[in-house]
Amino acid sequence: MREMWAIFKRELQGYFATPLAYVFIIIFLFCTGAFAFYLGGYFEREQADLKTFFDFHPWLYLFLIPAVAMRLWAEERRVGTIELLLSLPVPLWAAVLGKFLAAWVFIGIALTLTFPMWLTVSYLGDPDHGVILASYIGSFLMAGGYLAIGSCLSAITRNQVIAFVVSVVVCFLFTVSGLPIVIDFFAVWAPQAVITTIASFSFLTHFDAITRGVIDLRDMLYFASLMGVWLVATAVIVDMKKAG
Amino acid sequence: MTAASNSMIAIGNLVKKFGPFTAVDGVSFSVAKGEVLGFLGPNGAGKSTTMKMVTGYLAPTDGTISVCGHKMDEETLAAQRLIGYLPEGAPAYTDMTPLEFLRFIANVRGLKGPAAKAAIDKAVARTEIGGVLEQAIDTLSKGFRRRVGLAQAILHDPAVLIMDEPTDGLDPNQKYAVRRLIAEMAPEKAIIISTHILEEVDAICTRALIIDRGQIVADGTPAQLMARSRYHNAVSLIMPAAQSGGVAEVLGALPGVAAVEAQPRGEDAAFTVFQPQGAEGDTRLIDEIANLAKEKGWTLRTLYREPGRLDEVFRRLTRPDTETDASGEAA
Numbered sequence: 001m002r003e004m005w006a007i008f009k010r011e012l013q014g015y016f017a018t019p020l021a022y023v024f025i026i027i028f029l030f031c032t033g034a035f036a037f038y039l040g041g042y043f044e045r046e047q048a049d050l051k052t053f054f055d056f057h058p059w060l061y062l063f064l065i066p067a068v069a070m071r072l073w074a075e076e077r078r079v080g081t082i083e084l085l086l087s088l089p090v091p092l093w094a095a096v097l098g099k100f101l102a103a104w105v106f107i108g109i110a111l112t113l114t115f116p117m118w119l120t121v122s123y124l125g126d127p128d129h130g131v132i133l134a135s136y137i138g139s140f141l142m143a144g145g146y147l148a149i150g151s152c153l154s155a156i157t158r159n160q161v162i163a164f165v166v167s168v169v170v171c172f173l174f175t176v177s178g179l180p181i182v183i184d185f186f187a188v189w190a191p192q193a194v195i196t197t198i199a200s201f202s203f204l205t206h207f208d209a210i211t212r213g214v215i216d217l218r219d220m221l222y223f224a225s226l227m228g229v230w231l232v233a234t235a236v237i238v239d240m241k242k243a244g
Numbered sequence: 245m246t247a248a249s250n251s252m253i254a255i256g257n258l259v260k261k262f263g264p265f266t267a268v269d270g271v272s273f274s275v276a277k278g279e280v281l282g283f284l285g286p287n288g289a290g291k292s293t294t295m296k297m298v299t300g301y302l303a304p305t306d307g308t309i310s311v312c313g314h315k316m317d318e319e320t321l322a323a324q325r326l327i328g329y330l331p332e333g334a335p336a337y338t339d340m341t342p343l344e345f346l347r348f349i350a351n352v353r354g355l356k357g358p359a360a361k362a363a364i365d366k367a368v369a370r371t372e373i374g375g376v377l378e379q380a381i382d383t384l385s386k387g388f389r390r391r392v393g394l395a396q397a398i399l400h401d402p403a404v405l406i407m408d409e410p411t412d413g414l415d416p417n418q419k420y421a422v423r424r425l426i427a428e429m430a431p432e433k434a435i436i437i438s439t440h441i442l443e444e445v446d447a448i449c450t451r452a453l454i455i456d457r458g459q460i461v462a463d464g465t466p467a468q469l470m471a472r473s474r475y476h477n478a479v480s481l482i483m484p485a486a487q488s489g490g491v492a493e494v495l496g497a498l499p500g501v502a503a504v505e506a507q508p509r510g511e512d513a514a515f516t517v518f519q520p521q522g523a524e525g526d527t528r529l530i531d532e533i534a535n536l537a538k539e540k541g542w543t544l545r546t547l548y549r550e551p552g553r554l555d556e557v558f559r560r561l562t563r564p565d566t567e568t569d570a571s572g573e574a575a
Contacts, residue, residue: 006352007352013340014337017340080331081335081336084335084336086301087327089322243302244303
Protein backbone atom coordinates (compact mmCIF):
# COMPACT_ATOMS: atom_id res chain seq x y z
CA MET A 1 0.00 0.00 0.00
CA ARG A 2 2.70 2.46 1.05
CA GLU A 3 4.63 1.75 -2.12
CA MET A 4 1.51 2.27 -4.21
CA TRP A 5 0.85 5.69 -2.71
CA ALA A 6 4.47 6.69 -3.14
CA ILE A 7 4.25 5.82 -6.82
CA PHE A 8 0.83 7.44 -7.12
CA LYS A 9 2.16 10.68 -5.64
CA ARG A 10 5.23 10.70 -7.82
CA GLU A 11 3.25 10.09 -10.98
CA LEU A 12 0.64 12.71 -10.22
CA GLN A 13 3.37 15.21 -9.38
CA GLY A 14 5.02 14.24 -12.64
CA TYR A 15 2.01 15.39 -14.66
CA PHE A 16 2.10 18.83 -13.15
CA ALA A 17 5.90 19.13 -13.25
CA THR A 18 5.74 19.28 -17.03
CA PRO A 19 3.53 21.29 -19.40
CA LEU A 20 1.69 18.05 -20.19
CA ALA A 21 -0.92 18.56 -17.49
CA TYR A 22 -1.71 22.12 -18.46
CA VAL A 23 -1.79 21.45 -22.18
CA PHE A 24 -4.02 18.46 -21.65
CA ILE A 25 -6.43 20.22 -19.33
CA ILE A 26 -6.74 23.28 -21.58
CA ILE A 27 -7.36 21.19 -24.68
CA PHE A 28 -9.78 18.97 -22.83
CA LEU A 29 -11.79 21.91 -21.55
CA PHE A 30 -11.72 23.64 -24.91
CA CYS A 31 -12.84 20.53 -26.78
CA THR A 32 -15.60 19.53 -24.36
CA GLY A 33 -16.97 23.06 -24.59
CA ALA A 34 -16.59 23.51 -28.32
CA PHE A 35 -18.10 20.13 -29.12
CA ALA A 36 -21.07 20.67 -26.84
CA PHE A 37 -21.82 24.17 -28.12
CA TYR A 38 -21.07 23.85 -31.82
CA LEU A 39 -21.33 20.22 -32.85
CA GLY A 40 -23.93 19.29 -30.28
CA GLY A 41 -26.17 22.33 -30.77
CA TYR A 42 -26.30 23.00 -27.05
CA PHE A 43 -28.38 26.17 -27.36
CA GLU A 44 -30.51 25.05 -30.27
CA ARG A 45 -31.89 22.18 -28.22
CA GLU A 46 -33.21 24.67 -25.69
CA GLN A 47 -33.02 22.09 -22.98
CA ALA A 48 -31.46 22.56 -19.60
CA ASP A 49 -29.28 19.46 -19.59
CA LEU A 50 -25.72 18.44 -20.38
CA LYS A 51 -26.56 15.65 -22.81
CA THR A 52 -24.75 17.27 -25.73
CA PHE A 53 -21.76 17.80 -23.45
CA PHE A 54 -21.52 14.20 -22.31
CA ASP A 55 -22.37 12.72 -25.72
CA PHE A 56 -18.98 13.74 -27.03
CA HIS A 57 -16.94 12.39 -24.14
CA PRO A 58 -16.38 8.91 -25.63
CA TRP A 59 -15.03 10.45 -28.84
CA LEU A 60 -12.83 12.89 -27.02
CA TYR A 61 -11.50 10.23 -24.70
CA LEU A 62 -10.76 8.08 -27.68
CA PHE A 63 -7.86 10.37 -28.57
CA LEU A 64 -7.03 12.21 -25.39
CA ILE A 65 -6.79 9.28 -23.03
CA PRO A 66 -4.40 7.17 -25.12
CA ALA A 67 -2.28 10.33 -25.21
CA VAL A 68 -2.10 10.27 -21.42
CA ALA A 69 -1.79 6.50 -21.18
CA MET A 70 0.91 6.05 -23.82
CA ARG A 71 3.63 7.31 -21.54
CA LEU A 72 2.68 5.23 -18.50
CA TRP A 73 5.07 2.35 -19.23
CA ALA A 74 6.57 3.10 -22.62
CA GLU A 75 8.27 6.20 -21.26
CA GLU A 76 9.76 4.33 -18.31
CA ARG A 77 11.07 1.70 -20.65
CA ARG A 78 12.56 4.24 -23.04
CA VAL A 79 14.27 6.29 -20.33
CA GLY A 80 15.33 3.23 -18.38
CA THR A 81 13.64 4.19 -15.12
CA ILE A 82 11.64 0.97 -15.35
CA GLU A 83 14.81 -0.81 -14.29
CA LEU A 84 14.93 1.36 -11.22
CA LEU A 85 11.23 0.91 -10.49
CA LEU A 86 11.23 -2.86 -10.85
CA SER A 87 14.37 -3.34 -8.79
CA LEU A 88 12.87 -1.36 -5.90
CA PRO A 89 11.05 -3.47 -3.32
CA VAL A 90 7.66 -2.71 -4.86
CA PRO A 91 5.03 -5.38 -5.54
CA LEU A 92 4.09 -5.36 -9.19
CA TRP A 93 0.44 -4.65 -8.51
CA ALA A 94 1.41 -1.55 -6.54
CA ALA A 95 3.36 -0.16 -9.48
CA VAL A 96 0.59 -0.94 -11.98
CA LEU A 97 -2.17 0.41 -9.77
CA GLY A 98 -0.23 3.45 -8.54
CA LYS A 99 0.49 4.57 -12.07
CA PHE A 100 -3.05 3.90 -13.24
CA LEU A 101 -4.67 5.70 -10.32
CA ALA A 102 -2.45 8.75 -10.79
CA ALA A 103 -3.45 9.01 -14.44
CA TRP A 104 -7.09 8.40 -13.59
CA VAL A 105 -7.13 11.05 -10.89
CA PHE A 106 -5.41 13.42 -13.29
CA ILE A 107 -8.17 12.88 -15.84
CA GLY A 108 -10.66 13.23 -13.01
CA ILE A 109 -9.20 16.65 -12.25
CA ALA A 110 -9.62 17.68 -15.88
CA LEU A 111 -13.18 16.37 -15.83
CA THR A 112 -13.97 18.22 -12.61
CA LEU A 113 -12.77 21.45 -14.16
CA THR A 114 -15.65 21.27 -16.63
CA PHE A 115 -17.95 22.30 -13.77
CA PRO A 116 -18.69 25.71 -15.34
CA MET A 117 -20.78 23.76 -17.87
CA TRP A 118 -22.91 22.56 -15.01
CA LEU A 119 -23.07 26.05 -13.47
CA THR A 120 -24.15 27.47 -16.82
CA VAL A 121 -26.91 24.97 -17.31
CA SER A 122 -28.09 25.48 -13.73
CA TYR A 123 -28.17 29.21 -14.31
CA LEU A 124 -30.05 28.92 -17.57
CA GLY A 125 -32.64 26.46 -16.41
CA ASP A 126 -33.49 23.79 -13.94
CA PRO A 127 -31.56 20.66 -14.94
CA ASP A 128 -31.87 17.26 -13.34
CA HIS A 129 -28.82 17.35 -11.08
CA GLY A 130 -29.07 13.62 -10.44
CA VAL A 131 -28.66 12.89 -14.13
CA ILE A 132 -25.70 15.25 -14.35
CA LEU A 133 -23.99 13.66 -11.37
CA ALA A 134 -24.63 10.19 -12.78
CA SER A 135 -23.23 11.30 -16.12
CA TYR A 136 -20.08 12.63 -14.48
CA ILE A 137 -19.63 9.34 -12.65
CA GLY A 138 -20.27 7.43 -15.87
CA SER A 139 -17.81 9.60 -17.77
CA PHE A 140 -15.16 9.09 -15.11
CA LEU A 141 -15.68 5.32 -15.14
CA MET A 142 -15.48 5.26 -18.90
CA ALA A 143 -12.26 7.28 -18.75
CA GLY A 144 -10.88 4.60 -16.43
CA GLY A 145 -11.77 1.97 -19.01
CA TYR A 146 -9.96 3.76 -21.80
CA LEU A 147 -7.03 4.38 -19.50
CA ALA A 148 -6.70 0.74 -18.44
CA ILE A 149 -6.59 -0.31 -22.10
CA GLY A 150 -3.96 2.36 -22.78
CA SER A 151 -1.92 1.28 -19.75
CA CYS A 152 -1.75 -2.29 -20.99
CA LEU A 153 -0.79 -1.36 -24.53
CA SER A 154 1.80 1.08 -23.22
CA ALA A 155 3.45 -1.79 -21.36
CA ILE A 156 4.00 -3.68 -24.59
CA THR A 157 6.31 -1.22 -26.28
CA ARG A 158 8.95 1.37 -25.57
CA ASN A 159 7.64 3.41 -28.47
CA GLN A 160 5.02 5.89 -27.36
CA VAL A 161 3.70 6.49 -30.87
CA ILE A 162 2.97 2.79 -31.31
CA ALA A 163 1.39 2.70 -27.87
CA PHE A 164 -0.81 5.65 -28.84
CA VAL A 165 -1.92 4.35 -32.22
CA VAL A 166 -2.66 0.83 -31.03
CA SER A 167 -4.53 2.18 -28.01
CA VAL A 168 -6.69 4.41 -30.20
CA VAL A 169 -7.59 1.47 -32.42
CA VAL A 170 -8.43 -0.87 -29.53
CA CYS A 171 -10.34 1.87 -27.73
CA PHE A 172 -12.20 2.59 -30.94
CA LEU A 173 -13.27 -1.04 -31.23
CA PHE A 174 -14.48 -0.99 -27.65
CA THR A 175 -16.30 2.27 -28.21
CA VAL A 176 -18.22 1.21 -31.28
CA SER A 177 -18.66 -2.49 -30.70
CA GLY A 178 -22.40 -1.89 -30.29
CA LEU A 179 -22.69 0.07 -33.55
CA PRO A 180 -23.35 -1.36 -37.03
CA ILE A 181 -19.72 -0.81 -38.08
CA VAL A 182 -18.75 -3.75 -35.89
CA ILE A 183 -22.02 -5.62 -35.54
CA ASP A 184 -22.62 -5.88 -39.31
CA PHE A 185 -19.32 -7.60 -39.67
CA PHE A 186 -20.51 -10.41 -37.40
CA ALA A 187 -24.23 -10.30 -38.12
CA VAL A 188 -23.99 -12.33 -41.31
CA TRP A 189 -22.42 -15.41 -39.84
CA ALA A 190 -22.18 -15.30 -36.07
CA PRO A 191 -24.94 -16.57 -33.81
CA GLN A 192 -27.06 -14.03 -32.00
CA ALA A 193 -25.48 -14.82 -28.64
CA VAL A 194 -22.04 -13.82 -29.93
CA ILE A 195 -23.37 -10.61 -31.38
CA THR A 196 -25.10 -9.71 -28.15
CA THR A 197 -21.91 -10.38 -26.27
CA ILE A 198 -19.86 -8.21 -28.60
CA ALA A 199 -22.43 -5.44 -28.44
CA SER A 200 -22.39 -5.62 -24.68
CA PHE A 201 -18.69 -4.69 -24.73
CA SER A 202 -19.52 -1.30 -26.13
CA PHE A 203 -18.54 1.71 -24.06
CA LEU A 204 -21.31 3.67 -25.74
CA THR A 205 -24.07 1.28 -24.69
CA HIS A 206 -23.03 1.38 -21.05
CA PHE A 207 -22.22 5.05 -21.01
CA ASP A 208 -25.55 5.96 -22.61
CA ALA A 209 -27.35 3.95 -19.98
CA ILE A 210 -25.60 5.88 -17.21
CA THR A 211 -26.10 9.31 -18.82
CA ARG A 212 -29.81 8.68 -18.80
CA GLY A 213 -29.45 8.93 -15.07
CA VAL A 214 -29.68 5.25 -14.27
CA ILE A 215 -26.65 4.01 -12.43
CA ASP A 216 -27.19 0.34 -13.00
CA LEU A 217 -24.99 -2.06 -11.09
CA ARG A 218 -24.35 -3.93 -14.34
CA ASP A 219 -22.88 -0.87 -16.03
CA MET A 220 -20.70 -0.14 -13.03
CA LEU A 221 -19.63 -3.75 -12.95
CA TYR A 222 -18.86 -3.61 -16.65
CA PHE A 223 -16.45 -0.71 -16.31
CA ALA A 224 -14.94 -2.07 -13.09
CA SER A 225 -14.25 -5.48 -14.57
CA LEU A 226 -12.98 -3.93 -17.79
CA MET A 227 -10.43 -1.95 -15.79
CA GLY A 228 -9.60 -5.00 -13.70
CA VAL A 229 -8.97 -7.21 -16.71
CA TRP A 230 -6.79 -4.69 -18.54
CA LEU A 231 -4.80 -3.84 -15.42
CA VAL A 232 -4.15 -7.49 -14.70
CA ALA A 233 -3.08 -7.80 -18.33
CA THR A 234 -0.74 -4.83 -17.76
CA ALA A 235 0.85 -6.58 -14.80
CA VAL A 236 1.16 -9.83 -16.74
CA ILE A 237 2.88 -8.06 -19.64
CA VAL A 238 5.29 -6.18 -17.38
CA ASP A 239 6.09 -9.45 -15.65
CA MET A 240 6.54 -11.27 -18.94
CA LYS A 241 8.99 -8.65 -20.10
CA LYS A 242 11.00 -9.37 -16.98
CA ALA A 243 11.39 -12.91 -18.19
CA GLY A 244 12.70 -11.44 -21.44
CA MET B 245 36.86 -17.77 -2.39
CA THR B 246 35.72 -16.96 1.11
CA ALA B 247 33.64 -19.29 3.20
CA ALA B 248 30.15 -19.71 1.82
CA SER B 249 28.63 -19.03 5.23
CA ASN B 250 29.37 -15.30 5.20
CA SER B 251 28.67 -14.73 1.54
CA MET B 252 25.95 -12.14 1.12
CA ILE B 253 25.36 -12.69 -2.56
CA ALA B 254 25.34 -16.23 -3.87
CA ILE B 255 24.78 -16.83 -7.56
CA GLY B 256 24.47 -20.35 -8.85
CA ASN B 257 24.70 -21.36 -12.47
CA LEU B 258 22.86 -18.32 -13.76
CA VAL B 259 21.55 -18.51 -17.32
CA LYS B 260 19.71 -15.87 -19.33
CA LYS B 261 18.47 -16.45 -22.84
CA PHE B 262 16.85 -13.86 -25.07
CA GLY B 263 15.23 -16.02 -27.73
CA PRO B 264 18.02 -17.99 -29.37
CA PHE B 265 20.71 -15.72 -27.91
CA THR B 266 22.34 -16.75 -24.65
CA ALA B 267 23.41 -13.58 -22.86
CA VAL B 268 24.54 -15.22 -19.63
CA ASP B 269 25.66 -18.80 -19.74
CA GLY B 270 26.16 -20.57 -16.43
CA VAL B 271 27.65 -17.89 -14.22
CA SER B 272 28.35 -18.74 -10.57
CA PHE B 273 30.01 -16.63 -7.94
CA SER B 274 29.53 -15.35 -4.43
CA VAL B 275 30.39 -12.10 -2.72
CA ALA B 276 31.13 -11.78 0.98
CA LYS B 277 30.83 -8.78 3.24
CA GLY B 278 33.81 -6.51 2.74
CA GLU B 279 34.41 -7.64 -0.79
CA VAL B 280 34.28 -5.36 -3.81
CA LEU B 281 33.75 -7.52 -6.85
CA GLY B 282 34.58 -6.02 -10.21
CA PHE B 283 32.85 -7.25 -13.37
CA LEU B 284 35.06 -6.88 -16.40
CA GLY B 285 34.25 -7.77 -19.91
CA PRO B 286 33.70 -6.38 -23.38
CA ASN B 287 30.40 -4.71 -24.25
CA GLY B 288 27.67 -7.28 -24.59
CA ALA B 289 29.53 -9.87 -22.52
CA GLY B 290 26.63 -10.22 -20.07
CA LYS B 291 27.78 -7.99 -17.22
CA SER B 292 24.70 -5.77 -17.16
CA THR B 293 22.36 -8.69 -17.78
CA THR B 294 23.84 -10.48 -14.78
CA MET B 295 23.39 -7.39 -12.61
CA LYS B 296 19.81 -6.98 -13.80
CA MET B 297 19.07 -10.51 -12.71
CA VAL B 298 20.79 -10.12 -9.34
CA THR B 299 18.64 -7.06 -8.61
CA GLY B 300 15.44 -8.79 -9.65
CA TYR B 301 14.75 -6.61 -12.67
CA LEU B 302 15.15 -9.53 -15.06
CA ALA B 303 14.08 -13.06 -14.33
CA PRO B 304 16.78 -15.64 -15.05
CA THR B 305 16.11 -18.44 -17.50
CA ASP B 306 17.84 -20.78 -15.08
CA GLY B 307 19.94 -20.70 -11.94
CA THR B 308 19.66 -19.33 -8.43
CA ILE B 309 20.17 -15.92 -6.87
CA SER B 310 20.30 -15.49 -3.15
CA VAL B 311 20.81 -12.21 -1.32
CA CYS B 312 21.61 -12.58 2.38
CA GLY B 313 19.78 -15.88 2.33
CA HIS B 314 16.69 -14.57 0.52
CA LYS B 315 16.03 -16.28 -2.77
CA MET B 316 15.30 -13.71 -5.44
CA ASP B 317 12.56 -15.71 -7.14
CA GLU B 318 10.68 -16.58 -3.96
CA GLU B 319 11.30 -13.66 -1.63
CA THR B 320 11.80 -10.97 -4.23
CA LEU B 321 10.83 -8.02 -2.07
CA ALA B 322 12.83 -9.16 0.96
CA ALA B 323 15.89 -9.55 -1.25
CA GLN B 324 15.31 -6.25 -3.04
CA ARG B 325 15.06 -4.39 0.26
CA LEU B 326 18.67 -5.30 0.97
CA ILE B 327 19.96 -4.12 -2.38
CA GLY B 328 20.99 -0.69 -3.55
CA TYR B 329 21.22 -0.57 -7.33
CA LEU B 330 22.66 1.93 -9.76
CA PRO B 331 21.48 0.80 -13.20
CA GLU B 332 23.54 1.44 -16.29
CA GLY B 333 23.32 5.08 -17.33
CA ALA B 334 21.90 6.09 -13.94
CA PRO B 335 18.27 6.48 -15.03
CA ALA B 336 16.16 8.87 -12.96
CA TYR B 337 12.82 10.63 -13.24
CA THR B 338 14.16 13.69 -14.98
CA ASP B 339 11.16 15.89 -14.30
CA MET B 340 11.94 15.74 -10.58
CA THR B 341 14.61 17.52 -8.60
CA PRO B 342 17.21 15.35 -6.86
CA LEU B 343 15.54 16.13 -3.55
CA GLU B 344 12.08 15.06 -4.78
CA PHE B 345 13.61 12.01 -6.38
CA LEU B 346 15.40 10.95 -3.19
CA ARG B 347 12.25 11.59 -1.16
CA PHE B 348 10.35 9.33 -3.51
CA ILE B 349 12.93 6.58 -3.15
CA ALA B 350 12.94 6.98 0.64
CA ASN B 351 9.17 6.82 0.63
CA VAL B 352 9.07 3.65 -1.46
CA ARG B 353 11.71 2.11 0.77
CA GLY B 354 9.61 2.82 3.82
CA LEU B 355 11.71 5.58 5.34
CA LYS B 356 9.58 8.27 6.92
CA GLY B 357 9.93 11.62 8.65
CA PRO B 358 13.22 12.17 10.46
CA ALA B 359 14.61 8.81 9.35
CA ALA B 360 14.02 9.72 5.71
CA LYS B 361 15.53 13.15 6.21
CA ALA B 362 18.62 11.74 7.91
CA ALA B 363 19.08 9.14 5.18
CA ILE B 364 18.71 11.74 2.43
CA ASP B 365 21.09 14.15 4.15
CA LYS B 366 23.70 11.45 4.52
CA ALA B 367 23.41 10.25 0.92
CA VAL B 368 23.51 13.84 -0.35
CA ALA B 369 26.63 14.58 1.69
CA ARG B 370 28.36 11.41 0.60
CA THR B 371 27.72 11.99 -3.09
CA GLU B 372 28.27 15.76 -2.85
CA ILE B 373 25.11 16.79 -4.66
CA GLY B 374 24.03 19.36 -2.06
CA GLY B 375 24.41 22.21 -4.53
CA VAL B 376 21.91 20.94 -7.08
CA LEU B 377 19.13 19.57 -4.90
CA GLU B 378 16.51 22.00 -6.17
CA GLN B 379 17.37 21.76 -9.85
CA ALA B 380 15.42 19.52 -12.23
CA ILE B 381 17.43 16.37 -12.93
CA ASP B 382 17.24 16.83 -16.71
CA THR B 383 19.18 20.08 -16.40
CA LEU B 384 22.05 18.42 -14.53
CA SER B 385 25.38 17.44 -16.03
CA LYS B 386 26.20 13.81 -16.62
CA GLY B 387 28.43 13.73 -13.56
CA PHE B 388 25.74 15.07 -11.26
CA ARG B 389 23.13 12.72 -12.70
CA ARG B 390 25.40 9.78 -12.04
CA ARG B 391 25.87 10.95 -8.48
CA VAL B 392 22.12 11.38 -7.99
CA GLY B 393 21.79 7.77 -9.11
CA LEU B 394 24.47 6.82 -6.64
CA ALA B 395 22.73 8.73 -3.84
CA GLN B 396 19.54 6.83 -4.64
CA ALA B 397 21.41 3.52 -4.48
CA ILE B 398 23.03 4.12 -1.08
CA LEU B 399 20.06 5.94 0.43
CA HIS B 400 18.85 3.10 2.65
CA ASP B 401 22.36 2.02 3.59
CA PRO B 402 21.92 -1.33 1.84
CA ALA B 403 23.87 -4.43 2.78
CA VAL B 404 24.41 -5.16 -0.89
CA LEU B 405 25.38 -2.52 -3.40
CA ILE B 406 25.30 -3.17 -7.12
CA MET B 407 26.55 -0.51 -9.49
CA ASP B 408 26.69 -0.72 -13.24
CA GLU B 409 29.56 1.49 -14.38
CA PRO B 410 29.43 3.89 -11.46
CA THR B 411 32.21 6.12 -12.75
CA ASP B 412 31.19 6.27 -16.40
CA GLY B 413 31.03 9.87 -17.59
CA LEU B 414 32.70 11.32 -14.51
CA ASP B 415 35.75 13.54 -14.68
CA PRO B 416 38.94 12.36 -12.94
CA ASN B 417 38.15 14.25 -9.74
CA GLN B 418 34.66 12.80 -9.55
CA LYS B 419 35.98 9.34 -10.35
CA TYR B 420 38.39 9.68 -7.49
CA ALA B 421 35.58 10.80 -5.16
CA VAL B 422 33.35 7.88 -6.14
CA ARG B 423 36.17 5.39 -5.70
CA ARG B 424 36.90 6.82 -2.29
CA LEU B 425 33.23 6.56 -1.41
CA ILE B 426 33.13 2.92 -2.49
CA ALA B 427 36.25 2.15 -0.51
CA GLU B 428 34.73 3.89 2.51
CA MET B 429 31.55 1.81 2.37
CA ALA B 430 33.24 -1.45 1.41
CA PRO B 431 33.97 -2.92 4.86
CA GLU B 432 30.26 -3.01 5.80
CA LYS B 433 28.83 -4.18 2.49
CA ALA B 434 29.07 -6.63 -0.33
CA ILE B 435 29.62 -4.60 -3.47
CA ILE B 436 29.52 -5.47 -7.15
CA ILE B 437 30.60 -2.96 -9.76
CA SER B 438 31.04 -3.29 -13.46
CA THR B 439 33.56 -1.23 -15.30
CA HIS B 440 35.49 -0.82 -18.50
CA ILE B 441 38.25 0.99 -16.73
CA LEU B 442 40.91 -1.52 -15.86
CA GLU B 443 42.81 0.76 -13.51
CA GLU B 444 39.62 0.94 -11.46
CA VAL B 445 39.82 -2.76 -10.77
CA ASP B 446 43.25 -2.37 -9.30
CA ALA B 447 42.17 0.75 -7.41
CA ILE B 448 39.00 -0.48 -5.68
CA CYS B 449 38.23 -4.13 -6.30
CA THR B 450 39.26 -6.87 -3.95
CA ARG B 451 38.33 -9.39 -6.60
CA ALA B 452 37.55 -9.33 -10.29
CA LEU B 453 35.61 -11.50 -12.69
CA ILE B 454 36.31 -11.32 -16.38
CA ILE B 455 33.19 -12.23 -18.33
CA ASP B 456 33.13 -12.98 -22.02
CA ARG B 457 30.20 -14.17 -24.08
CA GLY B 458 28.19 -14.87 -20.96
CA GLN B 459 30.81 -16.97 -19.22
CA ILE B 460 33.33 -16.28 -16.50
CA VAL B 461 36.77 -16.63 -18.05
CA ALA B 462 38.78 -15.47 -15.04
CA ASP B 463 38.14 -15.02 -11.34
CA GLY B 464 40.67 -13.75 -8.86
CA THR B 465 42.20 -10.82 -7.02
CA PRO B 466 43.62 -8.10 -9.25
CA ALA B 467 47.11 -9.38 -8.39
CA GLN B 468 46.16 -12.93 -9.37
CA LEU B 469 44.78 -11.71 -12.66
CA MET B 470 47.87 -9.69 -13.35
CA ALA B 471 50.00 -12.71 -12.61
CA ARG B 472 48.41 -14.31 -15.66
CA SER B 473 49.85 -11.63 -17.86
CA ARG B 474 52.84 -12.47 -19.98
CA TYR B 475 54.34 -9.25 -18.62
CA HIS B 476 54.17 -10.58 -15.07
CA ASN B 477 57.70 -10.44 -13.60
CA ALA B 478 59.13 -9.15 -16.88
CA VAL B 479 61.63 -6.31 -16.47
CA SER B 480 61.14 -3.10 -18.41
CA LEU B 481 63.70 -0.44 -18.93
CA ILE B 482 63.87 2.81 -20.83
CA MET B 483 67.04 4.42 -22.05
CA PRO B 484 68.00 7.10 -24.57
CA ALA B 485 67.59 5.82 -28.12
CA ALA B 486 71.14 6.92 -28.94
CA GLN B 487 72.57 4.30 -26.58
CA SER B 488 70.23 1.53 -27.52
CA GLY B 489 72.16 -0.04 -30.39
CA GLY B 490 72.86 -3.69 -29.66
CA VAL B 491 71.20 -3.56 -26.24
CA ALA B 492 68.55 -6.09 -27.18
CA GLU B 493 71.20 -8.65 -28.02
CA VAL B 494 73.10 -8.03 -24.81
CA LEU B 495 69.94 -8.37 -22.75
CA GLY B 496 68.91 -11.48 -24.62
CA ALA B 497 72.24 -13.09 -23.78
CA LEU B 498 71.64 -12.78 -20.02
CA PRO B 499 70.99 -16.06 -18.23
CA GLY B 500 67.32 -16.82 -17.58
CA VAL B 501 65.95 -14.55 -20.30
CA ALA B 502 63.28 -15.97 -22.56
CA ALA B 503 62.73 -13.04 -24.90
CA VAL B 504 63.39 -9.34 -25.35
CA GLU B 505 61.01 -6.86 -26.94
CA ALA B 506 62.11 -3.44 -28.07
CA GLN B 507 59.89 -0.43 -28.66
CA PRO B 508 60.97 3.05 -29.75
CA ARG B 509 59.51 5.80 -27.59
CA GLY B 510 60.28 9.18 -29.08
CA GLU B 511 63.87 9.96 -28.13
CA ASP B 512 64.00 6.95 -25.87
CA ALA B 513 63.88 3.24 -26.43
CA ALA B 514 61.97 0.84 -24.22
CA PHE B 515 62.94 -2.79 -23.71
CA THR B 516 60.95 -5.48 -22.00
CA VAL B 517 62.88 -8.54 -20.89
CA PHE B 518 60.77 -11.66 -20.34
CA GLN B 519 61.65 -14.47 -18.01
CA PRO B 520 60.63 -18.02 -18.76
CA GLN B 521 57.28 -19.19 -17.34
CA GLY B 522 57.47 -20.22 -13.73
CA ALA B 523 60.11 -17.70 -12.67
CA GLU B 524 57.75 -16.41 -10.02
CA GLY B 525 59.16 -13.92 -7.57
CA ASP B 526 62.61 -14.03 -9.06
CA THR B 527 64.31 -10.70 -8.46
CA ARG B 528 67.71 -11.67 -9.74
CA LEU B 529 67.02 -10.54 -13.28
CA ILE B 530 66.39 -6.94 -12.38
CA ASP B 531 69.56 -6.87 -10.29
CA GLU B 532 71.55 -8.34 -13.14
CA ILE B 533 70.21 -5.76 -15.56
CA ALA B 534 71.02 -2.97 -13.12
CA ASN B 535 74.59 -4.23 -12.82
CA LEU B 536 74.85 -4.63 -16.55
CA ALA B 537 73.72 -1.04 -17.08
CA LYS B 538 76.36 0.21 -14.65
CA GLU B 539 78.99 -1.84 -16.37
CA LYS B 540 78.07 -0.62 -19.85
CA GLY B 541 77.42 2.95 -18.80
CA TRP B 542 73.77 2.99 -19.96
CA THR B 543 71.68 5.89 -18.80
CA LEU B 544 68.55 4.23 -17.46
CA ARG B 545 65.50 6.47 -17.29
CA THR B 546 63.40 3.77 -15.66
CA LEU B 547 63.96 0.19 -14.64
CA TYR B 548 61.17 -1.82 -13.06
CA ARG B 549 59.73 -5.24 -12.65
CA GLU B 550 56.27 -5.48 -14.23
CA PRO B 551 53.46 -6.65 -11.96
CA GLY B 552 51.59 -7.72 -15.09
CA ARG B 553 49.24 -5.86 -17.35
CA LEU B 554 45.50 -6.24 -16.86
CA ASP B 555 44.67 -4.88 -20.28
CA GLU B 556 46.76 -7.58 -21.87
CA VAL B 557 45.10 -10.31 -19.76
CA PHE B 558 41.73 -8.82 -20.60
CA ARG B 559 42.42 -8.77 -24.31
CA ARG B 560 43.78 -12.27 -24.33
CA LEU B 561 40.90 -13.75 -22.36
CA THR B 562 38.11 -11.95 -24.14
CA ARG B 563 39.26 -12.53 -27.69
CA PRO B 564 39.26 -16.26 -28.05
CA ASP B 565 39.59 -15.91 -31.82
CA THR B 566 43.23 -14.85 -31.48
CA GLU B 567 44.27 -17.22 -28.72
CA THR B 568 42.32 -20.30 -27.91
CA ASP B 569 44.41 -21.52 -25.00
CA ALA B 570 43.16 -18.73 -22.77
CA SER B 571 40.16 -20.38 -21.17
CA GLY B 572 42.43 -21.29 -18.25
CA GLU B 573 40.59 -21.86 -15.00
CA ALA B 574 37.13 -20.74 -15.98
CA ALA B 575 34.90 -21.04 -12.94
